[in-house]
Amino acid sequence: MMLLMRTLYTAALATAFAVAASAQFGRPAMTPAQERYLHAMEKADLAIQAENHTHSQLMQNEEYLTTEIGPRLTGGANMQHASQWTLEMFRKYGLKAHLETTHVAHSWTPGVATAVLLSPWHKVIPIAAEGWSKSTDGPVTGPVVIYNPGDPVDPAAIKGAIVLEGPPNSRNVAPDAQFPNSYDSVIMPPTGVPDYAAMQRRMAEFRAMMSGGPNPLAGAAVVIRDSGKPWGLFSIGGAGRYAPSQVPTATLGHADYSLLYRMIHNYHNHPRMTVNLGGTFSAGPEPASITVAQIPGTEWPDQQVIVGGHLDSWYLGQGAVDNGTGAMATLEAARILSALGWKPKRTLTFILFTGEEEGGVGVDTFVKNHLAEMPKTDAVLIDDVGTGCIESIPIEGFYNAMPELSQVYQPLKEVFALQPISTEYFGASDHVAFQRQGIPAFLAVQAEAHYREEHHSQIDTFEMVDAKQANQGAAVLAAFLWNVSQLDTPFPHHKPSPGRGF
Template sequence: MKLFRASLLSLSLLLSSGGFAQQPAAAGSDQTSARLAGEVLVNGRALEYVQNLSDKFGGRLSGSAAYRRSAEWAAEQFRAAGVKDVRLEPFPLESTWSRGLARARMIAPQERPLHLESLGWAPSTPAGGVRGDVYILTDLSRDFIKRESDKIKGRVVMLDLSALAKDGYAAFSKLVAAPQFLKDAGATAAVIGSSDANNVLNAFNLNWGARISPLPLAQLGMEDSKLIQRLLAQGTTVTVEFAYENGTGGAAEDNNVVAEIRGRERPDEWVIIGAHLDSWDYGTGAQDNGTGCAMVLEAARAIAALGTPPRRSIRFALWGGEEQGLLGSAAYVRAHARELKDCVAALNTDNGAGHPRGWKFEGREDVQAAMTPISKSLLAGIGGDGLSPELSFDTDHGHFFLAGIPSLDLWVDMEHYDEIHHKPSDTVDKIVAHNLSAGAAVVAVTAHALAERPGRIAPQLKHDAVGDLLKKANLEEFLKGVGVWK
């Protein structure tokens, strides 16, 4: 049936070539890549996808109605692009959360409003709010917090993160553990100063796994928190008050959206290209990660439009729960454990829509060696032929990497990314259309080339070999701390 469809398509190509004795380009050749890139750059719909996703559904918190509706919309887009096999694959969320309106002020030594919002997945403040003197905590260890419990009891604790900076990734597991120690020591709430000027806040949660935190946690504007720190350094008592009522719910299920173009020769082997569909709620999740979703949708549309499927299957995945700890992609890797041996490569795009620079090969020199000729021959013209060794565990290629799958994360120019990342300014107006199209072209061409290539780019690594790479990148302690690596 597939052969029949393919030959019909070849025939129509011959007929549409204007009578020249022109052969259709062999699949996987530079001509196929050129057709694919041309389709994305000339007929591309990436900007339209991200505009619909961000402007019509808004922020897409995991477990929210906006997320669920956007997943249904995305499934429709894959079908409209001609990809027939589209599934919603469920994954569990430990709890759901929505943000309530916050109010905050300093009471002493002066009366002034404060820029403060709840952290994600934090509980509401008690009725009437939290009121207390501020205590600055510089050491997050359980022992230190226990020793200081007389000073901490009944206070609002401000976490000083500057002391943690030297710990890199490992700092995150310490931060995640601290709220329980603070609760045990009798703190009423904890606040963290923002690292962005102009009292701009930056949404995040202080846990891993959509768990409701043990005590109210809030983020305070940078200038507000520096004022408090200066006053405390002079020995002045600072009293603050804040209140918010968040919505929290128990265990729930969300769906990943997974579409597949079956391979024409080795349909059981697959390349996966993914991006997370969930987002934070201050902005509309345009570049974190509407643009990644748009690149995946556009790659699916353009590859389907070629008419001839590649040698291997390509799966197009839009993940949920990424912002709470890569939950959707982790569940997918667990649910598909038995077919991971046939996963040839896992591609991911989640670094915004700056101009593409190439791919991060996640510390694997064998992947770099195999990618170099592909990058040089197919991606240089788009400006996306760079290869970066950076190994990170901050987005959805992570669990594929841990399973030993050759993983590639789209590497883009991130010069302006921090200006919008997790902020109210993450909206469609910041997207540069031609950079987004170029990113979508790199994604489509690479996914197709890897699915078409006669051999695999690299083997699936054994657990110990993955462990060695993690050690080299100082990631092991962090991953053990959040419970995803043994």
């Protein structure tokens, strides 16, 4: 779905590129009021930058989050600990803060995962369970077979088998690959002519499985996916949506997955494996909280500007850069603006979401709880793509808001050496829920900073955090908030569209 939607949005945005480009080169002619605003925001943004450089607590908070709390699966004890701790930190920094809590059907605690190739030769293979995977009933042994998603299923062929989910995922495994930004390093822009019919078939199958509908691989002993990363790194995703998957599901490193595929496809071998996937589920629903903090506005307190990032993570690493850095940058932005003691015209809202990795339950909770406030939410900026510095803010199709965004962006560009406003569409994060309400909501464009390797993998750890770049992101979030809050006119909205984004 991600590739399909990016293809469609790219085509639409290309037609509007010339409109956006006109605001990118040099300073456009400004009214006296706009000149005054620009100079005031330049001064403010420099002060924000200085406060961050001098007194930042981002790395101290990041270390606590990743060391004392650890990885944070939605609905789990670590995630709730993180929500409570960030609530206390926002209050410590002088903000009004509270938790908003929903419930997920089950939390999941991963267990031991092992795999051994028995024939045609012996090899211990590293393996990791996908999130909310059903456990095996102890070690299970069976033949390894290939199933290509979208193809008809032979129930007899997969019954009791270890099933490889299609050919190796080789799109993004080149060790020396380079990308223009961190988002593109994990969700690669489509190339060539897309096979829309095949993509839609695969997505229909995926949606059905994640919603508890029929799984074409029911009866298999284990389903195995290719992590699609270099260096033997894993890439964890979801197998069930807060409930046990119908089939135990795991991921292998790309080299091991490719090995099994070659044995069958190229050499017509009949490999056999033993796999054991552990893990436990809560008996019933568990709480899942988001942390919300605010600095109230003075002139238009009923209007708000939002920045945020998700606090939940996957389990193999420590949730350091996906998305500990985005969450701690949001917390640091709150500290900066509170420390400066300024009084914004509009209310500044800081949100640390849960459940981004599993369908956006946190942001959906916030939107549902504050639906009446959505028409007066001016703009949203989300930090969710690693430790890399913020390099741009994308227009995300909100070209009607280009005059306002250009005013906000010009001082940011000058103070933080940003690139021009991006015309690429970025989905797949918490900002999409706000876009569906018609709100100009943006996902920060960030430097690559090894995000491809860290994303959802076992090296998403504190050691991978780049302090300088993460702090720059915090300062940009704070400056964006302040600049938007001081505009004389609000950002225009689109008509709400439930189907927008993905």
